[in-house]
Amino acid sequence: MDFNEVAAVSGKGGLFKVVSPTRTGVILEALDGSGKKIIANIQAKVSILSDISIYTTDEEGAVPLQDVLRKIHVEFKGDTGLTSSSDPDELKSFLKFILPEYDESRVYVSDIKKLVTWYNTMAKTLPELLEKKEEQEQTGEKPAEKEKKAAAPKAKKAATKTKSEK
Incomplete structure (x- = not known):
């Protein structure tokens, strides 16, 4: 997924x-x-x-939501200690910690509540999705490259069998 x-x-x-x-x-x-x-x-x-971003004050103007969710996962490993009913100041300081350059005038507390709720849901049901980027950074490979490398020996064996059978 x-x-x-x-x-x-x-x-x-x-x-x-x-x-x-x-x-x-x-x-x-x-x-x-x-x-x-x-x-x-x-x-x-x-x-x-994958189409949602969070407004920032830097040159790019926005950071993809998936990057923010992965940053949260790196820092908190599935437990932020926050819910959608947390104090608004606590929610703002949480996002400021994760994404210091977020645009406070365009990102509302309701948006941060959604972010926290979505992260909590994904940490419970799809933790592997939040960890994909970490594995990719550690190996330095993109998932498609990893799949190609895994498939290459199989294709090589199949080609070898075909040549030897002839």
């Missing part, structure tokens, strides 16, 4: 796994473990997590 397969729906709490597209929308399954599925039609505002 990847951040391209995780979505948030406006008006619905929590995160959803994208199951499959339909003619008029998309089928989503709740990540909370309930197994509940919903059909989000064209009118529903569905946001894929």
